[in-house]
Amino acid sequence: MRAEPNWASPPGATIARVIKTREIDPSEFADVMGLKAHEFEALLHGKLRLNEKLAEALAEQLGSTARFWLARDKDYLKELARLGNADITAIDQWAQSMPVASMRRFGWLPADSRARSVRNNALLSFFDCKSIQEWGQRYSAGVGAVAFRKSLAFASDGMATLVWLRAGEAQVASRPTAQFDRDEFKHILPSLKRVSAFKHPATILQRLREACAVVGVSITTARAPDGCRASGASWFDAKGRPVIHLSFRHLSEDHFWFTFFHEAAHIILHGQTHIDGDGVEVMGADTETQEDEANAYAQEILLPDDVRQDLLDKQALNAKAIMQAAKAAKVTAGVIVGQLERAEAIPHGKFSFLKHRYRWSTNSHVPELVAS
Numbered sequence: 368m369r370a371e372p373n374w375a376s377p378p379g380a381t382i383a384r385v386i387k388t389r390e391i392d393p394s395e396f397a398d399v400m401g402l403k404a405h406e407f408e409a410l411l412h413g414k415l416r417l418n419e420k421l422a423e424a425l426a427e428q429l430g431s432t433a434r435f436w437l438a439r440d441k442d443y444l445k446e447l448a449r450l451g452n453a454d455i456t457a458i459d460q461w462a463q464s465m466p467v468a469s470m471r472r473f474g475w476l477p478a479d480s481r482a483r484s485v486r487n488n489a490l491l492s493f494f495d496c497k498s499i500q501e502w503g504q505r506y507s508a509g510v511g512a513v514a515f516r517k518s519l520a521f522a523s524d525g526m527a528t529l530v531w532l533r534a535g536e537a538q539v540a541s542r543p544t545a546q547f548d549r550d551e552f553k554h555i556l557p558s559l560k561r562v563s564a565f566k567h568p569a570t571i572l573q574r575l576r577e578a579c580a581v582v583g584v585s586i587t588t589a590r591a592p593d594g595c596r597a598s599g600a601s602w603f604d605a606k607g608r609p610v611i612h613l614s615f616r617h618l619s620e621d622h623f624w625f626t627f628f629h630e631a632a633h634i635i636l637h638g639q640t641h642i643d644g645d646g647v648e649v650m651g652a653d654t655e656t657q658e659d660e661a662n663a664y665a666q667e668i669l670l671p672d673d674v675r676q677d678l679l680d681k682q683a684l685n686a687k688a689i690m691q692a693a694k695a696a697k698v699t700a701g702v703i704v705g706q707l708e709r710a711e712a713i714p715h716g717k718f719s720f721l722k723h724r725y726r727w728s729t730n731s732h733v734p735e736l737v738a739s
Contacts, residue, residue: 377413378425378439385429387639400424413443458499462487466527469592473731475534494533527594534589534732535612539604542576547583547608553635555582556628557668563624563699566723567736568615575627584634585610590731599626601633609634615734618725621705624698625665632664633657670696670706678703684713686721699723 386396397407400421409415417425417440422433467486470476470493480489496502555578562574576586585604591597591614600612611630615623637657670678670692678684678692684707686700693700701722707713725734 377411377443378417378436379411379413381439382425382429383411396428399428416440458487459483461499461502462490464526465490466530466592466594469527469594470530473590473592475530475731493530495537527592528597531589531591531595531597531614532600532612535587535600535610538587538589538732539585539610542580542585542587544580544585544608545583546606549635549638552579552582552584552609552631556631556635560624560628560668560696560698560702563620563702568623568725569733571623572733579611583608584631587612588732589614590727590734591616598622599630601630603639615725618727618734618737619705620699620701620723620725621708623725624669624702625705625709628665628668629661632661636660636664666706666709669698669702675706675710678707679710679712686718689718689721 385391386393393407394404397404400407401424402410406415410417410421417436419433419437422436422440425431425436426433462483467476467480467490470490471478471480475493476486476489480486491497491499491502494502494505496505559575559578562571562578565571565574572586572588579586585608587610589612595614596616597614598616599614600610602610602612604610611627611634613623613626613630616626637660674692674695677695678688681688689703689707690700693703696703699721700718704713704718704721707718708715723739724737726737728735
């Protein structure tokens with residue numbers, strides 16, 4: 368038997384997604400709809416019911432039919448009614464979909480949260496919600512609230528990924544940053560690869576965060592719970608400032624740095640057009656092209672084409688040649704090894720001794736360096 372979802376998504380969630388995708392100014396759209404600012408806000412949050420006139424206006428401005436929009440509103444009301452009578456069994460089903468064991472292990476839930484009511488309340492507190500209904504309204508878009516990169520070789524559990532994203536979201540509010548300056552971020556981005564010279568992740572993150580905060584970009588990190596296969600994510604907060612969230616997946620420097628510059632590339636190249644909120648895993652009008660563009664951008668920063676070609680032209684790739692290329696590219700030898708592996712110029716693992724490796728310890732946000 369298929370379990371019913373324990374949240375309700377208002378028609379306003381669809382409206383907000385479409386106008387954001389089409390880059391329509393919300394205040395202008397409200398005027399076209401004949402709504403005052405507070406009325407439009409109420410519509411977005413499901414507090415203003417759709418009538419035939421509004422439904423026809425939505426159909427004309429956003430597409431579909433008035434019948435579709437009225438049905439969307441009716442379904443929302445049904446879900447609210449059902450959730451209003453949600454019993455403890457339904458809430459338990461919601462809680463059981465979460466990676467609770469990982470969250471306890473990471474310290475994101477208290478150790479004494481094994482009792483059902485304590486666990487449920489602790490989960491709501493983690494998401495900064497007072498009820499399952501509030502959680503549903505805030506997170507009905509699921510993991511589609513951000514664009515994240517993951518290996519296609521593994522399935523990704525939606526709730527585990529959402530928990531990981533929330534772990535990053537919670538860090539943003541406590542870290543003041545300047546207003547986002549895209550041009551300045553683009554300008555400083557190539558120089559940030561020099562931070563790879565530092566071995567310890569804590570030092571790397573401190574340097575990255577300080578440099579990026581000046582141009583309005585937040586850097587957050589968290590260990591991925593069991594079931595989450597994400598390497599990195601990027602999104603814009605409520606004030607229009609980008610966030611880059613990293614998981615240290617694979618626990619190696621080359622993967623960390625490629626993920627950082629991949630997500631930074633989305634911010635520089637694609638901005639908010641790459642970010643959607645309707646539950647899809649990879650967002651954007653042309654996601655395959657955007658992923659290729661972000662990959663190419665990251666590769667060019669880490670191993671510029673001229674250095675790459677000089678290295679590939681050598682008769683034999685050895686550790687000395689790799690270290691010389693690393694010096695020319697202003698990164699570590701381990702980063703160069705990762706780039707060569709991605710290009711299939713060398714077998715995976717052949718020069719792994721040149722990479723810095725990490726391991727998780729007591730800090731669930733920052734791993735430790737593995738001593739060589």
